[in-house]
Amino acid sequence: MSDKKIHILKEAEKVIAAKGYDAASVRDIAEAAGVNLAMISYYFGSKEKLMEALLRYRMEFMALKMEHLKKDSSISPAEKIQALMQAYIERIFNNQDFAKIIMAEQVIRKHPATLALLRQLKLNNYKSLNDIVEEGIKKNFFKKDTEAFFLFTTLTGVVNHIIINKQFYIDFHQLENVNEEKINEMLAQKTFIHIHKIFKLFLEK
């Protein structure tokens, strides 16, 4: 993909995360990207296809491809889970705009083309988690009776809601003057510890 297309996608991501897909006009996006209005259609075909392109572009980085981990028997299931958690938290925290867009897209809108993409992403991530859990159970490291679905929604739900409530956290703890990067780091770390404890509770014998 051309640099210009990527540039437009990145600016579009900001605008759409801030306003939502419907309220983000093509004119808004074009202005933010510093390109002519007609370029959007020229490059992507339509607003909807730009959205699709954005999802495809970012999903590559969002997807938890744990293939290299799965087959490595020198790493314990517990360590794999830890790595997956770490990767997910990192990715969400490193692209909070995209995380918001995905959240909004799941809750409302549900455009057919994006729906299929999101389902695929979700399925892949879910399976990555599930595979490790099943491996852990088989190898007798993990408890048998834990539904992966609840672990999955816990991981995604907690991380995403921490993103949503970040401003609330800042306000509550009066961190307005703290560097945002610092806050993100701190929150990410605390989030990891928090979820790690939960996963241990549900998985480790």
Added chain:
Amino acid sequence: MSDKKIHILKEAEKVIAAKGYDAASVRDIAEAAGVNLAMISYYFGSKEKLMEALLRYRMEFMALKMEHLKKDSSISPAEKIQALMQAYIERIFNNQDFAKIIMAEQVIRKHPATLALLRQLKLNNYKSLNDIVEEGIKKNFFKKDTEAFFLFTTLTGVVNHIIINKQFYIDFHQLENVNEEKINEMLAQKTFIHIHKIFKLFLEK
């Protein structure tokens, strides 16, 4: 509030939950409610004020007013937490449309008027939780080192993400033909058990 207004709000809730605020046109809402288009502005002033009215109307039921519990010293903090969890899960599951609207509103849009309302709701709910936690700590029932913020985001994050991923769960477990009411009940119960375990982990000594 007049019955007609409430009727419009309820229909608007469905439409907005399905399409999102921006994509839900006043025409859509008027048609769904079976009222004249001009009635919306006539009754509520504007689309935005209808949204505000909807938030106010539903937030009364969403807010976790635990005053009657707080002062009752015959109930243990653990039981209070349990009651709060139960109440929250019940409310989200009983009004999934509104839950979606609130989620979308928090993630995107962020209209000043609604922002303040949502912040208030969040603060109230957070404080309800926090009060109980602090009481538990003071009474030496709960661990000292647990941040209420993470308990809060866990409760809200998990419950809301289970709502978001309900369809995914149905597809995955092939429950397409199961009565939706049944699925809701089952999921709500499992969600309660799941979160209850987490809370125990973080709070109980």
Added chain:
Amino acid sequence: MSDKKIHILKEAEKVIAAKGYDAASVRDIAEAAGVNLAMISYYFGSKEKLMEALLRYRMEFMALKMEHLKKDSSISPAEKIQALMQAYIERIFNNQDFAKIIMAEQVIRKHPATLALLRQLKLNNYKSLNDIVEEGIKKNFFKKDTEAFFLFTTLTGVVNHIIINKQFYIDFHQLENVNEEKINEMLAQKTFIHIHKIFKLFLEK
């Protein structure tokens, strides 16, 4: 149909006849009719539907409903043909804008919805002519071997091409300063005589 709708249709007819359907923008039509741009969609739904409404509105006057003539046996087939010719010439000359629109629509564009309407109009007119011709043949007044199709295309082709070439006629005979009404009357009369002779040639024994 409301007066305002009819007013818009009449102004639209002028604009579309002058520029052609595609070049006549909704903005042009709205301006010509002195109404707000959005009124066009409000009243007619879309530009295409306005066109359809125009066709339906004018076709009532364009159709050669000769039922009252057909059954009247006191009128000879020759007189009936004469009446039909007269009626057709009159209608085309009295609404030259619409005649042009129909011509252009038949030649190019051919939008499904209008295509069906025009086909119906053509079929009705053709049948009106054909019925009389067949009656004349049966009653032994008319020649047997004349194809109605060529009479039909002669009538419509000649009349419409005289409309098309009216300006050419005016220029050629330097009638720039003659009242248009006069020219129309004169041309209509000459056209009638011309076609009458042709029809006599092909029909009368």
Added chain:
Amino acid sequence: MSDKKIHILKEAEKVIAAKGYDAASVRDIAEAAGVNLAMISYYFGSKEKLMEALLRYRMEFMALKMEHLKKDSSISPAEKIQALMQAYIERIFNNQDFAKIIMAEQVIRKHPATLALLRQLKLNNYKSLNDIVEEGIKKNFFKKDTEAFFLFTTLTGVVNHIIINKQFYIDFHQLENVNEEKINEMLAQKTFIHIHKIFKLFLEK
């Protein structure tokens, strides 16, 4: 003119005949001709000038240049008329797309540049006819009182309307499965006979 230009013109002719000038986008034409979009402007300057080029290119074949006939006194005026009729019918039937474009252009659009060209074409054709008619009158072969204008509009009107109504004719006589070439031949022949009779009526003493 280069082969490529001619190729573009021929493809443009098809597209414009099918959709009309305004609805035929430069993109459509470029795609149909298999050339780069920018080539159109590059070769012809603009869409309008392409249209002009098309008119100029085709008008050479459309113009009824009867000079060689006019001066030949061994051919009777009646035979000359016949030759002109034949030539006109042939040209229209052999290039129905262009005939449609000319018709549409005369009825609507009327762009200054094309208007002048078409007027010239019309004038030339009209004069070719008129010259022969006048010669016939002078030589006492033809009736005096026939206006050439009505002969002209009869020739052009009937032929062009037969083209317009060709599909109607096919539908009516259920000739859907007959080879189009065959239908054209048959119609052209019938048209010639038909118009020939009319011209005889109006001209021969």
Added chain:
DNA sequence: AATGAATGAGCGTTCATTCAT
């Protein structure tokens, strides 16, 4: 109180054309 009619603003998209290479 209730509503059909109307409106200005803005939407996503496509247009013919130009420009840099």
Added chain:
DNA sequence: CATGAATGAACGCTCATTCAT
């Protein structure tokens, strides 16, 4: 000679809202 990239203008249409009744 040829073309991919880019652009300003305009397109048909829908929006939330207002107004006259």
